[in-house]
Amino acid sequence: MLSLFRGVVALSGYVANTLFCAPLVLLLGMVKLLPIPTLRRGCSILVDEIATFWISVNNLNQRLLSRTQMITHALPPLSPKQWYLVISNHQSWVDILLLQRVFNRKIPFLKFFLKRELIFVPVLGLAWWALDFPFMRRYSKAFLAKNPHLRGRDQATTRKACEKFHHQPVSVMNFVEGTRFTPVKQQRQESPFPNLLKPKVGGIALALDAMGGKLDTLLDVTIHYPHGIPTFWDYLCGRVPRVEVMVESHSLTEVNRWNYQKREERTVYQSWLNQIWQQKAVKLASLTQSGPDSQQPDSKE
16 A cells, blocks of 8 residues: 555656646747757747756656666766767666756756657647647658658658757767567567667668767667566555666767768678677676676666
């Protein structure tokens, strides 16, 4: 009963925080429709500040009610004035809360590439639009075969959506596995990476191309749940005793020179990401072997 009560109170806190911040974000989003570049940039800064405040309150909610011990292994040097591409393994919706918790006020506000259909999600869809989250329409190979005139349309749409990111630092987030990990999905994919799905390079190649070299640093995040992958409700109820997060920084200077549209360089792109994923599999294996009750010397919350 105590766990259930904690979950209800935590969820109520998230809802109240969202209902308080969302109208302010939407109002500024409407102001951004005015064709005044300086006003638009100013509103974008204010909107990101409101979103950062929203995350700060959510983080406080987690510390007071979820009580999950966050073990963050030594972070690389970070700055809110730099452009970042952030990737991570994906196991639960809790991952998003943890990423926001780790990086809040350390790097620019995280922007996720979203499917175009998500703009219709009540309240949040319009808030994501006001926050300049890029909405993407990805066409399948079968669809493009029937409609070849649309080939390249998704790249053009992404470039246009990312134009505003050239004026102020941003962190672009991408879950390169494309979906949450489950053993069934791993078996279906025949993934060679233990506890991971195969990484897809297309999304990050599109983001790097759209940003024209602005994204010069990759933050590779590894999330480990020693007590098993939790649901969002488990996290709210305080049933996640501990989480471990590792962050590794990589330069994107050389990667930005590659052209994903060229077949020979596409193979190089995929090999580069596969190597990062192989290293991630080793990290997860090491964290798993340490056991759920091991003590870690790095920073804790």
